[in-house]
Amino acid sequence: MINTIDYQKIFFEITSDFKETDDIGTIATYIPELGKVNPKKLGIHLTTIDNQHYAFGDSEESFSIQSVAKVLSLTLALKIMGGEIWKRVGVEPSGSAFNSLVQLEYEKGIPRNPFINAGAIVICDILVSCLDKPKQDLLTFIRETSGIDSVNYSYQVAESEKKCGYRNYALVNLMKDFGNIHNDIDIVLDLYFYLCSIEMTCKQLTQSFMFLASGGVNPITNQSVISPTRAKRINSVMLMCGFYDEAGDFAFKVGLPGKSGVGGGIVAIHPGKFCIAVWSPKLNANGNSYKGMKVLEALTSKTQCSIF
Numbered sequence: 001m002i003n004t005i006d007y008q009k010i011f012f013e014i015t016s017d018f019k020e021t022d023d024i025g026t027i028a029t030y031i032p033e034l035g036k037v038n039p040k041k042l043g044i045h046l047t048t049i050d051n052q053h054y055a056f057g058d059s060e061e062s063f064s065i066q067s068v069a070k071v072l073s074l075t076l077a078l079k080i081m082g083g084e085i086w087k088r089v090g091v092e093p094s095g096s097a098f099n100s101l102v103q104l105e106y107e108k109g110i111p112r113n114p115f116i117n118a119g120a121i122v123i124c125d126i127l128v129s130c131l132d133k134p135k136q137d138l139l140t141f142i143r144e145t146s147g148i149d150s151v152n153y154s155y156q157v158a159e160s161e162k163k164c165g166y167r168n169y170a171l172v173n174l175m176k177d178f179g180n181i182h183n184d185i186d187i188v189l190d191l192y193f194y195l196c197s198i199e200m201t202c203k204q205l206t207q208s209f210m211f212l213a214s215g216g217v218n219p220i221t222n223q224s225v226i227s228p229t230r231a232k233r234i235n236s237v238m239l240m241c242g243f244y245d246e247a248g249d250f251a252f253k254v255g256l257p258g259k260s261g262v263g264g265g266i267v268a269i270h271p272g273k274f275c276i277a278v279w280s281p282k283l284n285a286n287g288n289s290y291k292g293m294k295v296l297e298a299l300t301s302k303t304q305c306s307i308f
């Protein structure tokens with residue numbers, strides 16, 4: 001693929017346009033360890049499927065990827081269990097906050113999708129049922145998918161969240177009561193908190209998610225991660241559900257499948273073209289990176305490069 005867009009130049013244009021704009025977001029402090037991050041960080045990294053790299057700012061600094069990791073746990077569950085998982089978690093947008101309890105009561109413990117907290121917890125329950133050493137095996141899968149052996153959990157972030165994860169305890173208990181959690185709740189939540197604690201740089205994120213830009217095969221390592229059909233489905237769920245009650249807005253303004261996390265990271269995919277990761281820790285009211293969303297909106301507007 002010959003790339004004719006100078007993304008590097010575009011990153012400079014976008015970020016200098018934003019210099020005068022106030023970042024009105026706030027950092028996630030409900031996980032105490034995340035509150036320690038420098039709110040001014042800004043990293044951008046774009047990797048094309050023919051392995052060209054465009055970087056800006058703090059793109060090689062590690063941060064807590066939080067819910068972005070839920071795409072990788074879903075990928076592993078699909079790889080092991082196939083379509084069976086859809087009996088226990090849906091593929092519809094939730095239209096509510098990532099940690100909402102309300103819908104779950106009405107819908108009898110079946111979460112709307114695998115990216116809201118409840119859905120990701122069910123995926124962790126599935127992984128606990130089918131992996132010998134869930135934490136270790138999940139990490140091995142993520143290292144293989146990314147081709148980066150140094151990727152790791154953050155003990156500090158996971159344990160910090162465990163101490164204050166009251167809502168996640170409420171969600172898992174409610175689902176256990178409805179029969180949609182099959183294992184011990186502490187074991188399931190332990191995997192969930194460690195999953196959310198994974199740390200990566202923007203550059204590493206693009207490497208880890210590249211398989212979704214190229215039909216399930218990581219074009220850099222040539223490793224087949226998942227079938228093309230499943231890669232298509234994961235991208236579809238990202239488009240519809242990757243930003244909670246702001247998924248419509250992200251599709252409307254950015255026009256790419258993507259996934260956010262409360263660490264301020266966002267990954268977005270242009271199937272057949274590139275994967276981009278942005279990190280800016282201050283979040284908007286929906287728990288998505290305020291500046292990250294703006295950077296991606298400006299990128300697809302300037303380049304006219306969205307899936308639509």
Ligand SMILES: NC(=O)CC[C@H](N)C(=O)O
Pocket residue numbers: 065066067068098099117161168196260261262263287
């Ligand atoms: N949206 C997110 O990134 C939320 C993940 C966070 N670990 C939580 O469970 O609240």
